[in-house]
Amino acid sequence: xxxxxxxxxxxxxxxxxxxxxxxxxxxxxxxxxxxxxxxxxxxxxxxxxxxxxxxxxxxxxxxxxxxxxxxxxxxxxxxxxxxxxxxxxxxxxxxxxxxxxxxxxxxxxxxxxxxxxxxxxxxxxxxxxxxxxxxxxxxxxxxxxxxxxxxxxxxxxxxxxxxxxxxxxxxxxxxxxxxxxxxxxxxxxxxxxxxxxxxxxxxxxxxxxxxxxxxxxxxxxxxxxxxxxxxxxxxxxxxxxxxxxxxxxxxxxxxxxxxxxxxxxxxxxxxxxxxxxxxxxxxxxxxxxxxxxxxxxxxxxxxxxxxxxxxxxxxxxxxxxxxxxxxxxxxxxxxxxxxxxxxxxxxxxxxxxxxxxxxxxxxxxxxxxxxxxxxxxxxxxxxxxxxxxxxxxxxxx
Amino acid sequence: xxxxxxxxxxxxxxxxxxxxxxxxxxxxxxxxxxxxxxxxxxxxxxxxxxxxxxxxxxxxxxxxxxxxxxxxxxxxxxxxxxxxxxxxxxxxxxxxxxxxxxxxxxxxxxxxxxxxxxxxxxxxxxxxxxxxxxxxxxxxxxxxxxxxxxxxxxxxxxxxxxxxxxxxxxxxxxxxxxxxxxxxxxxxxxxxxxxxxxxxxxxxxxxxxxxxxxxxxxxxxxxxxxxxxxxxxxxxxxxxxxxxxxxxxxxxxxxxxxxxxxxxxxxxxxxxxxxxxxxxxxxxxxxxxxxxxxxxxxxxxxxxxxxxxxxxxxxxxxxxxxxxxxxxxxxxxxxxxxxxxxxxxxxxxxxxxxxxxxxxxxxxxxxxxxxxxxxxxxxxxxxxxxxxxxxxxxxxx
Numbered sequence: 001x002x003x004x005x006x007x008x009x010x011x012x013x014x015x016x017x018x019x020x021x022x023x024x025x026x027x028x029x030x031x032x033x034x035x036x037x038x039x040x041x042x043x044x045x046x047x048x049x050x051x052x053x054x055x056x057x058x059x060x061x062x063x064x065x066x067x068x069x070x071x072x073x074x075x076x077x078x079x080x081x082x083x084x085x086x087x088x089x090x091x092x093x094x095x096x097x098x099x100x101x102x103x104x105x106x107x108x109x110x111x112x113x114x115x116x117x118x119x120x121x122x123x124x125x126x127x128x129x130x131x132x133x134x135x136x137x138x139x140x141x142x143x144x145x146x147x148x149x150x151x152x153x154x155x156x157x158x159x160x161x162x163x164x165x166x167x168x169x170x171x172x173x174x175x176x177x178x179x180x181x182x183x184x185x186x187x188x189x190x191x192x193x194x195x196x197x198x199x200x201x202x203x204x205x206x207x208x209x210x211x212x213x214x215x216x217x218x219x220x221x222x223x224x225x226x227x228x229x230x231x232x233x234x235x236x237x238x239x240x241x242x243x244x245x246x247x248x249x250x251x252x253x254x255x256x257x258x259x260x261x262x263x264x265x266x267x268x269x270x271x272x273x274x275x276x277x278x279x280x281x282x283x284x285x286x287x288x289x290x291x292x293x294x295x296x297x298x299x300x301x302x303x304x305x306x307x308x309x310x311x312x313x314x315x316x317x318x319x320x321x322x323x324x325x326x327x328x329x330x331x332x333x334x335x336x337x338x339x340x341x342x343x344x345x346x347x348x349x350x351x352x353x354x355x356x357x358x359x360x361x362x363x364x365x366x367x368x369x370x371x372x373x374x375x376x377x378x379x380x381x382x383x384x385x386x387x388x389x390x391x392x393x394x395x396x397x
Numbered sequence: 398x399x400x401x402x403x404x405x406x407x408x409x410x411x412x413x414x415x416x417x418x419x420x421x422x423x424x425x426x427x428x429x430x431x432x433x434x435x436x437x438x439x440x441x442x443x444x445x446x447x448x449x450x451x452x453x454x455x456x457x458x459x460x461x462x463x464x465x466x467x468x469x470x471x472x473x474x475x476x477x478x479x480x481x482x483x484x485x486x487x488x489x490x491x492x493x494x495x496x497x498x499x500x501x502x503x504x505x506x507x508x509x510x511x512x513x514x515x516x517x518x519x520x521x522x523x524x525x526x527x528x529x530x531x532x533x534x535x536x537x538x539x540x541x542x543x544x545x546x547x548x549x550x551x552x553x554x555x556x557x558x559x560x561x562x563x564x565x566x567x568x569x570x571x572x573x574x575x576x577x578x579x580x581x582x583x584x585x586x587x588x589x590x591x592x593x594x595x596x597x598x599x600x601x602x603x604x605x606x607x608x609x610x611x612x613x614x615x616x617x618x619x620x621x622x623x624x625x626x627x628x629x630x631x632x633x634x635x636x637x638x639x640x641x642x643x644x645x646x647x648x649x650x651x652x653x654x655x656x657x658x659x660x661x662x663x664x665x666x667x668x669x670x671x672x673x674x675x676x677x678x679x680x681x682x683x684x685x686x687x688x689x690x691x692x693x694x695x696x697x698x699x700x701x702x703x704x705x706x707x708x709x710x711x712x713x714x715x716x717x718x719x720x721x722x723x724x725x726x727x728x729x730x731x732x733x734x735x736x737x738x739x740x741x742x743x744x745x746x747x748x749x750x751x752x753x754x755x756x757x758x759x760x761x762x763x764x765x766x767x768x769x770x771x772x773x774x775x776x777x778x779x780x781x782x783x784x785x786x787x788x789x790x791x792x793x794x
Binding site: 226230234259260263264266267268270271272275277280281284287 | 622623626627630631653656657660661663664665667668669670671672674677678681684688
């Protein structure tokens with residue numbers, strides 16, 4: 001079948017955000033985008049946080065292009081180009097095996113992408129973005145590769161994007177090969193294994209512009225004297241312990257490891273020259289609130305973790321929803337995000353809660369996002385594609 | 398000579414504050430008060446920060462007692478008792494050798510102590526306090542032991558106090574003996590070796606009550622996975638490099654090591670379970686201001702360090718006074734401490750200084766203390782003793 005010059009091929013996929021509980025920090029190779037240590041994340045529900053991307057190609061397109069939330073974005077960077085090249089090579093091999101296939105690998109690509117959450121809020125949008133990018137093109141090209149194989153490609157776009165190709169609980173194994181081939185994501189457990197894991201994200205304002213993750217982790221690898229021990233000794237042990245905690249649905253161990261690893265990551269940031277600070281006074285107030293919730297509960301019912309920014313992600317099990325969300329709501333009742341969920345949560349503190357701890361949090365949280373563990377990328381019906389008949393972004397619905 | 402029952406013996410000494418540039422954090426033995434790693438400090442001028450202590454004893458005193466800034470303090474704690482016992486044993490041995498000496502070792506002690514700076518400001522007052530305590534009693538007892546020998550005693554009162562028995566640049570060698578005998582302070586260089594080292598202390602308000610150093614460092618030793626590497630590998634190398642930098646009066650290396658070690662110490666605090674935070678947003682603003690001063694100068698002209706609290710101590714060489722103090726004064730011109738020194742410093746920023754960095758500092762500094770490297774403990778003339786003829790604190794002058 002020969003394609004007409006106006007044929008437009010397209011496929012649409014969504015991909016989730018993931019928030020690591022064992023953190024990725026430090027590149028073994030900047031060229032291959034491989035990490036110095038393995039990491040492990042929880043995929044969050046796409047109802048609350050997802051990127052949707054339509055990938056299209058056509059002999060009529062003149063250049064590769066990407067629109068994100070309506071604005072044109074550059075795709076000439078090495079990371080995007082690496083993803084394009086890898087995916088086209090897989091398509092080309094498929095076309096070589098079956099000459100009846102249209103030569104999509106030779107056409108320019110148009111990618112149209114939208115987030116259902118604020119891109120600038122420091123919520124791992126690049127992970128969801130590159131995962132949706134790769135998944136949508138793979139669907140467009142009708143590739144047979146499985147998610148782990150695609151994760152090798154997504155990793156080259158944005159390291160932690162590889163973990164967003166799966167739902168549930170996902171490890172990014174650092175691999176040992178020089179060519180990075182075995183630095184891929186694997187699913188540790190599907191979301192159905194432990195569906196009661198929930199997350200409350202406190203979006204905390206950041207007065208200062210942070211350091212980019214890429215330049216930050218390069219500086220840490222180059223200068224932190226504590227970092228090699230973290231990467232080579234601390235994290236490998238923690239990865240195994242975390243996999244076991246997830247296998248056993250052991251929330252207390254999951255919480256201990258999650259909090260310890262978040263702090264370890266921010267510790268090596270602080271040990272960098274010059275020091276990198278992502279947590280601020282409000283982030284630390286969130287730490288204290290979680291500690292106080294756990295103290296009052298008499299066990300670990302909540303676990304904080306912080307990425308390369310001040311936002312707190314607080315994991316908990318649904319069985320402890322009332323104590324965890326009750327206290328968080330007491331501290332942040334006026335901010336957006338509580339009413340949307342129609343949860344029957346009273347803003348209330350457990351007996352003996354030291355209420356002064358909440359004062360440092362109040363006023364410093366701009367939004368709450370209540371979500372939970374979720375699925376990997378999803379196919380979107382053709383009629384919901386973000387593209388119009390000319391191959392341009394469709395006006396927002 | 399027999400003492401009359403009303404005889405009052407007394408001696409008075411002052412001791413300085415010291416601020417470590419290689420930090421002490423972690424006890425090898427809580428009983429012996431020995432450290433997990435060696436440390437190194439700069440002794441600050443007693444014109445600005447010192448404790449004065451009159452030690453007195455008399456057959457008429459009924460119990461050991463301590464007055465600090467006019468208030469009675471408990472001396473029944475193990476640390477104070479250990480110092481009393483060691484000093485009395487040395488005096489007793491001296492009396493045994495010379496029966497003509499009055500038996501001061503059998504008399505109760507009254508200690509009267511005053512700081513010339515705010516005790517509660519987190520300015521290492523316990524170091525100066527125990528150093529003056531030990532020095533004054535040693536003078537009262539006319540002991541022949543040298544400062545390193547006395548440092549072994551002061552260490553048992555407050556670890557970092559051992560460094561306040563010397564002026565200039567002082568190492569506390571952790572020692573290797575099981576009984577702690579060789580865990581003592583030694584002078585690396587006298588203040589005359591590098592008299593141009595200055596310090597600007599930014600007293601930063603702390604909204605939250607911090608964790609005590611003792612309990613904090615115990616928690617770090619017990620729980621931080623990064624700490625052993627700091628104590629066993631990072632600090633030993635840094636100690637040698639710092640001694641060399643001081644020997645060569647190499648301010649840039651001194652600054653690099655000082656800043657790196659402060660950050661390393663706060664990193665292992667953050668890596669503690671639960672995490673310990675001493676620096677706050679204002680502390681981090683001070684870090685940024687120092688980085689910006691150095692960037693504008695094109696070399697390291699200032700070095701920040703933070704103890705177990707939010708205050709910034711900023712070391713610089715007098716030759717760079719104008720650029721360092723000019724910028725700090727620009728950010729904190731309205732606070733007490735600038736005018737007292739009668740320094741001819743214009744509040745001004747170097748060319749290209751990013752002034753927005755100062756905004757996070759302004760309003761968060763309550764006081765500036767301008768000081769420099771100084772001498773060890775000093776004897777005070779008898780007529781300036783803090784004691785009255787009955788052995789009680791003299792009313793404030």
